[in-house]
Amino acid sequence: MFxxxxxxxxxxxxxxxxxxxxxDGDRVIVxxxxxxxxxxxxxxxxxxxxxxxxxxxxxxxxxAAKNEFVVEGDNKEDSRKMxxxxxxxxxxxxxxxx
Amino acid sequence: MKTVTGLFAALxxxxxxxxxxxxxxxxxxxxxxxxxxxxxxxxADTVAKMVEKILDLKGMELVDRNNFVRMVHVKEEHAQKCKxxxxxxxxxYFKDEHLAKFPDLHTKVWKATKLCSQAKRTVDLKVxxxxxxxxxxxxxxxxxxxx
Numbered sequence: 001m002f003x004x005x006x007x008x009x010x011x012x013x014x015x016x017x018x019x020x021x022x023x024d025g026d027r028v029i030v031x032x033x034x035x036x037x038x039x040x041x042x043x044x045x046x047x048x049x050x051x052x053x054x055x056x057x058x059x060x061x062x063x064a065a066k067n068e069f070v071v072e073g074d075n076k077e078d079s080r081k082m083x084x085x086x087x088x089x090x091x092x093x094x095x096x097x098x
Numbered sequence: 099m100k101t102v103t104g105l106f107a108a109l110x111x112x113x114x115x116x117x118x119x120x121x122x123x124x125x126x127x128x129x130x131x132x133x134x135x136x137x138x139x140x141x142a143d144t145v146a147k148m149v150e151k152i153l154d155l156k157g158m159e160l161v162d163r164n165n166f167v168r169m170v171h172v173k174e175e176h177a178q179k180c181k182x183x184x185x186x187x188x189x190x191y192f193k194d195e196h197l198a199k200f201p202d203l204h205t206k207v208w209k210a211t212k213l214c215s216q217a218k219r220t221v222d223l224k225v226x227x228x229x230x231x232x233x234x235x236x237x238x239x240x241x242x243x244x245x
Contacts, residue, residue, distance in 0.1 A: 009119075009120075010119035011119050011120055011121065011122040012120070012121050013121075013122055013123075013124050014122070015123050018124040022124060028099075045099050047122050050123075055122045055123065057124050073124060073125070094099050095100065096099060096100045096101070097099060097102065098101070098102035098103065098107035098110050
């Protein structure tokens with residue numbers, strides 16, 4: 001929750017599941033207030049807290065239930081299945097990479 | 099999602115010392131069994147092909163120099179990719195039971211990753227061939243573990 005005090009945050013991406021759009025080592029800028037007053041949309045790339053305490057970057061591909069979303073990597077060869085993510089676990093939307 | 103390049107990207111990189119960006123993971127560390135050796139094999143083949151092409155370059159025209167730079171860049175990129183793919187197998191896939199069956203696995207992966215670095219530093223067909231063979235050997239071990 002602390003990160004949401006600030007509207008933007010920067011992160012370094014580790015892993016290959018978002019290739020070719022986000023590569024291992026890329027930096028991303030996240031808008032942490034993106035979903036304060038709106039719902040995440042299919043196609044949004046989001047950073048969220050996983051159940052293991054780590055933070056992940058994935059793309060929303062479907063709505064699983066009310067306020068629960070299916071997330072997947074863009075690289076289907078390296079994208080391992082994750083359980084649906086609750087809106088409350090989503091930290092923000094990736095708005096840029098560099 | 100926009101891709102930021104140029105001055106703004108450089109400034110953002112500079113600001114990292116101050117802002118300390120945290121890590122986010124583009125994988126989930128759930129052991130799902132999705133591992134493969136095609137990527138590292140293709141990367142090693144690409145390195146060898148680039149070495150061949152670089153050695154075949156003869157002219158010094160602008161277009162030749164442009165091609166030279168592009169080939170070196172591709173060689174560098176794929177040698178790094180090959181190393182990453184090897185390390186993913188090594189750290190995430192291979193288990194104790196595989197080591198028991200292939201006791202020299204650590205040494206083989208270590209030498210293969212060293213060859214990736216050597217392939218970056220050099221333009222040497224022999225090194226490229228050694229890398230292809232080392233990768234093929236680890237791919238063979240990977241296939242054996244799947245039986």
